[in-house]
Amino acid sequence: MRIAVLGSGRIGTAVVKSLISCGYSDIVATGRRDETLSNAKSLGAHVTRDNDLAVKSSDVIFVTVKPYHFPALAKQVNRSSWVGKIIVSFMAGVRINTIKLIVGNSHVYRAMPNMNALVGLSSTAVAVDQEYDSKGLVEKLLKCMGRVYWVPEELLDAWTALAGSGPAFIAEIVDALVMSGVLVGLPRDLACDAVLDVLEGTARFLRNNDIHPAILRDEVTTPAGTTIRGLITMESEGVKAALMKTIEASYKRSMEIGREIDDNVRRELGL
Numbered sequence: 001m002r003i004a005v006l007g008s009g010r011i012g013t014a015v016v017k018s019l020i021s022c023g024y025s026d027i028v029a030t031g032r033r034d035e036t037l038s039n040a041k042s043l044g045a046h047v048t049r050d051n052d053l054a055v056k057s058s059d060v061i062f063v064t065v066k067p068y069h070f071p072a073l074a075k076q077v078n079r080s081s082w083v084g085k086i087i088v089s090f091m092a093g094v095r096i097n098t099i100k101l102i103v104g105n106s107h108v109y110r111a112m113p114n115m116n117a118l119v120g121l122s123s124t125a126v127a128v129d130q131e132y133d134s135k136g137l138v139e140k141l142l143k144c145m146g147r148v149y150w151v152p153e154e155l156l157d158a159w160t161a162l163a164g165s166g167p168a169f170i171a172e173i174v175d176a177l178v179m180s181g182v183l184v185g186l187p188r189d190l191a192c193d194a195v196l197d198v199l200e201g202t203a204r205f206l207r208n209n210d211i212h213p214a215i216l217r218d219e220v221t222t223p224a225g226t227t228i229r230g231l232i233t234m235e236s237e238g239v240k241a242a243l244m245k246t247i248e249a250s251y252k253r254s255m256e257i258g259r260e261i262d263d264n265v266r267r268e269l270g271l
């Protein structure tokens with residue numbers, strides 16, 4: 001089985017790496033710049049600038065270009081080359097129906113992983129518009145990157161905000177906490193270890209015990225102690241509301257991108 005990765009950028013590289021570490025060796029990656037191609041080659045992929053050739057010669061095609069690259073990429077591939085292929089799109093916001101305007105009745109999966117795929121810990125949601133016999137294979141390939149969750153397509157914009165963009169938001173929070181550690185006197189490296197340990201430990205505790213986060217918070221909070229002083233500050237500074245608004249803004253942008261790309265594709269195709 002040959003797998004194509006169209007657009008071997010940041011997430012495309014993560015796909016190539018994880019598929020290779022899972023034992024898939026026949027992978028062809030595409031890109032425009034020399035650097036993109038040589039990077040994919042160094043990981044063990046075949047490389048080409050010819051997207052049509054990559055699609056035609058492959059069974060499964062990961063589309064990992066930016067959403068706004070998609071109309072141009074679609075023009076570079078003959079419509080007939082997509083026929084009978086399994087297509088897995090990672091493009092934020094771009095709907096299955098929009099992709100089907102280009103690829104017709106091929107099996108189209110819309111998935112949203114995150115950069116944690118680089119360490120085998122992506123949280124990938126995937127949607128499909130009908131039951132195809134290729135579903136098991138797609139799940140197996142996506143599992144090379146981490147956990148896989150099947151969801152209805154309507155949930156993918158929300159997932160994109162929370163889990164696709166999630167590593168960036170968590171990184172900002174980690175950065176803020178590390179700076180806080182420095183503010184109260186910890187050396188930076190030690191503060192960083194503390195924050196990452198707490199993050200990992202809290203995540204594992206919540207997952208293993210399957211409890212609501214509020215229960216953990218209450219267990220840590222001693223009356224008139226240090227934690228409640230911190231919590232009242234979080235409340236008064238609106239930390240929860242700020243995070244909720246962050247995800248909502250990102251979610252709205254994902255839907256907006258979907259509409260923009262759909263309009264562009266229809267304009268390009270004269271529909």
Ligand SMILES: NC(=O)c1ccc[n+]([C@@H]2O[C@H](COP(=O)([O-])OP(=O)(O)OC[C@H]3O[C@@H](n4cnc5c(N)ncnc54)[C@H](OP(=O)(O)O)[C@@H]3O)[C@@H](O)[C@H]2O)c1
Binds near residue numbers: 009012032090092115
């Ligand atoms: N980054 C993330 O954390 C993340 C997470 C989940 C999903 N995604 C989704 O993954 C997609 C890619 O994101 P990214 O961050 O990986 O972007 P990126 O690093 O910019 O990668 C996109 C790649 O597409 C290549 N490309 C563009 N047009 C092409 C064409 N016509 N033919 C061949 N290659 C082409 C570019 O190649 P050149 O550099 O050679 O021009 C670039 O390497 C987006 O749709 C995004 O929504 C990203």
